[in-house]
Amino acid sequence: MASARDPLADLRRIAFLLERAHEATYRVRAFRGAAGKLAKLPEGELVSRANAGTLTELPGVGDVTARCVVESLAGEEPVYLRRLEATAGQDLDEATAGLLAALKGDCHAHSDWSDGGSPIDEMALAAAQLGHEYLVLTDHSPRLKVARGLSAERLEEQLGVVAEVNAGFAGLGMDFRILTGIEVDILADGSLDQTDELLGRLDVVVGSVHSNLKDEPEVMTRRMVTALANPHLDILGHCTGRLITGGRGTRAESRFDAEAVFRAAVEHDKAIEINSRPERLDPPKRLLRVALELGCRFSIDTDAHAPGQLDWLGNGCARAVACGVPVDRIVNTMGAKDLLAWAATHE
The missing domain is CATH 1.10.150 (DNA polymerase; domain 1)
Structure with a gap:
């Protein structure tokens, strides 16, 4: 038997x-x-x-x-x-598989502290089992109430939980850690939806627009350019806000001056996210090529809300390869130490 x-x-x-x-x-x-x-x-x-x-x-x-x-x-x-x-295998070409292998971690993921479906330790363990060196925990900020955004008090509490989970990994001798972070809302005036004190304590900050997505182009441009100049922001998340499929339906891209936004990212050495969620795949390839030509850095992220979604990085890698993004322009090909050093230059 x-x-x-x-x-x-x-x-x-x-x-x-x-x-x-x-x-x-x-x-x-x-x-x-x-x-x-x-x-x-x-x-x-x-x-x-x-x-x-x-x-x-x-x-x-x-x-x-x-x-x-x-x-x-x-x-x-x-x-x-x-x-x-x-039926679970991903059919990745050699170049895409090579880029996926070069990624050391994922800079955008959610837990059940906001709108994710699993506890922090389950998300972290899944990332470690995928071979990641780190996972940046980026639950939502307070004004996104529909996603149970974290108040300053809850974020403070979460930092303590992350420290405990990391201590557990260290105690097991595992070469993995959760990096502290947030997906902070970019507000109407371009400011960030969390206190400067807390943002300054986080390892990596992703900033995204979640409201007034139909703003006029000049308004949206000013909003994102202002956010990119903020020393606390490191990565601009899903920049067009589009939805191309999925249970929430579809949503058109926000309109903005892409060259102005991407030049601001270059000026302040911030990264543009290549979002790997199947319903987002944001930015579109035409904008990804503009960002590449202007000299932007990138971060290929899953925006995972469940452990299995952490295995979506291949979607973003395929788009990066199709647009010719070189490995040395992708911030999460860095190990944790170098990623933290890069993020620290923005403070």
């Missing part, structure tokens, strides 16, 4: 692959939620319930998740997992 697998690891792997495939949130929650509930059972109860066929009597455990657990305990790869693994 085959030795038992880890059923909780199998359930979490299924959730990860569903997230990476951008499947419906309820489907992901079925597996990740079941793993969380089963992990709290007293020792031996998981096996006894599986043998008795009573797993589905537990809240949050359905027929499919129970079947996966039974198959795992029997030493078999669950059929559901096997099917996902068989």
